[in-house]
Amino acid sequence: MGEFKLGRMTLKSLFSKPATKLYPFEEPTYYQETKGHIVIDVDKCRYCGVCANLCPTNAIEVDRKAYTWTIDRFRCIQCRNCVHVCTESALIMANEYAEPSTEHVREVFEISPEEREKREAAAAEKAAKAAKLKEEALAKKKAKAKEE
Amino acid sequence: MGQRTVIPFGPQHPVLPEPVHLDLVLEDERVVDAIPQIGFIHRGLEKLVEKRDYQRYVYVAERICGICSFGHSFGYSRAIEALMNIEVPERAQHLRIIWHELSRMHSHMLWLGLAADAFGFESLFMHTWRLRERILEIFERTAGGRVILSVCTPGGVFSDIENTELRAICDILATMRVEYDQICATFFEDSSVRSRLVGVGVLSQETAREFGTVGPFARASGLAIDGRMTDTDAYSKLVAFEPILSNDGDCYARCWCRAQEVRQSIDIINEMVDKIPQGEVRAEVKGNPAEGAEAFARMEQPRGEAFYYVKGNGTKYLERFRVRTPTAANIPGMVAAIRGCDLADVPNIILTIDPCISCTER
Numbered sequence: 404m405g406e407f408k409l410g411r412m413t414l415k416s417l418f419s420k421p422a423t424k425l426y427p428f429e430e431p432t433y434y435q436e437t438k439g440h441i442v443i444d445v446d447k448c449r450y451c452g453v454c455a456n457l458c459p460t461n462a463i464e465v466d467r468k469a470y471t472w473t474i475d476r477f478r479c480i481q482c483r484n485c486v487h488v489c490t491e492s493a494l495i496m497a498n499e500y501a502e503p504s505t506e507h508v509r510e511v512f513e514i515s516p517e518e519r520e521k522r523e524a525a526a527a528e529k530a531a532k533a534a535k536l537k538e539e540a541l542a543k544k545k546a547k548a549k550e551e
Numbered sequence: 552m553g554q555r556t557v558i559p560f561g562p563q564h565p566v567l568p569e570p571v572h573l574d575l576v577l578e579d580e581r582v583v584d585a586i587p588q589i590g591f592i593h594r595g596l597e598k599l600v601e602k603r604d605y606q607r608y609v610y611v612a613e614r615i616c617g618i619c620s621f622g623h624s625f626g627y628s629r630a631i632e633a634l635m636n637i638e639v640p641e642r643a644q645h646l647r648i649i650w651h652e653l654s655r656m657h658s659h660m661l662w663l664g665l666a667a668d669a670f671g672f673e674s675l676f677m678h679t680w681r682l683r684e685r686i687l688e689i690f691e692r693t694a695g696g697r698v699i700l701s702v703c704t705p706g707g708v709f710s711d712i713e714n715t716e717l718r719a720i721c722d723i724l725a726t727m728r729v730e731y732d733q734i735c736a737t738f739f740e741d742s743s744v745r746s747r748l749v750g751v752g753v754l755s756q757e758t759a760r761e762f763g764t765v766g767p768f769a770r771a772s773g774l775a776i777d778g779r780m781t782d783t784d785a786y787s788k789l790v791a792f793e794p795i796l797s798n799d800g801d802c803y804a805r806c807w808c809r810a811q812e813v814r815q816s817i818d819i820i821n822e823m824v825d826k827i828p829q830g831e832v833r834a835e836v837k838g839n840p841a842e843g844a845e846a847f848a849r850m851e852q853p854r855g856e857a858f859y860y861v862k863g864n865g866t867k868y869l870e871r872f873r874v875r876t877p878t879a880a881n882i883p884g885m886v887a888a889i890r891g892c893d894l895a896d897v898p899n900i901i902l903t904i905d906p907c908i909s910c911t912e913r
Binding site: 409411412413416422434435436437438457459480481482483484487496 | 603675730734
């Protein structure tokens, strides 16, 4: 006779803790590798746009001039591709899932004012240097043409 | 001869969520013919190779199926590796097989649960799925996702699993095996299960061969077809690999084959963990596939052999990508198994081929 084969296991289950978690009353377990949501350290970002170009769902937008990094959480599939391609390690995959939302909003991350000032100053310096070099090259060219 | 009646089955049916439609031709309660129809869930994923570059397409490939998602990303990556002559590091090969065998275990346990639910054994269904949850936890611990792992890529895998973690996985599987054996005892010995499965939907070895069936469906009819037997990847490093075979060809044999394959997968994972070498897990993939270059890869997915074909056109986008999934090969065999059965056994027979219509239509 082969009845009640599962009896012992079922009885055990009757007196043990539920196998499932009573979310949201109990905290979910996150592991070190759990793919929750993408977090950016905007001050580390170079705004190169590689993450946006290689995103399989085009969830990311990068504006180099305005120093903004935008993500559409509804489009993100947590593939971690942007994390793999980021050369500055500015992107990390946080373990907690993104907050649920009923509205389709894009999250915009802006650079901090201090960092913006620093970068703008560096950019201005670089532009000035380039202009100076260009001027010098032009002057040299002119002088050479005069000699000839 | 009684009057013939045609009864529609599916595409929405309580026993299986897969959208397959069958026109069942009945004579009284006996099914004399079944006409299958698919085409309710086509998503055009193959066409997307023209829009996603070959490295990014792996994220689409793994969405072909929600159950063997790792298997599809693995198969696609292998096809690309064959196309571009990429040598995958040994450690990555071993890790891929560990994940692939884990996904076979979770697929079979999911199926065993669904089968139990189909023949009305609710508590067996719950216990099987409770056990399957541990595999999903292993996935989350190692790859970060429970179903879609996004860990396999052309050239290797994105993340490594530390050796201590691999040992911990073996320990989890060892404890799981004890409980799994109790569940299997119910599947194989309980008289209510046997009465629903033994002698139902018999497919002979000749018919199975004739219709080109694959996977556990073919192996339950005694056909020794298993892609892992001839695999050149890390599977070839296994000391011995014998496919699980049964000669009965009925629903019970299909159930038995899948249940035994879970045990076999545990053994394969243990052996892979013992043999895994140290080293890199990802080879660099540079350049684009050459124009007109073609390649294919064969994989033993949980449901049977899958075939992946890729063709390059000199750009970062592929010219063509094609998948032949195991269910596509098994549908003619399923129709043959249904012929002659009782109407009440149809859901059981359909379920025992483990159909994945989403894969088949892509």
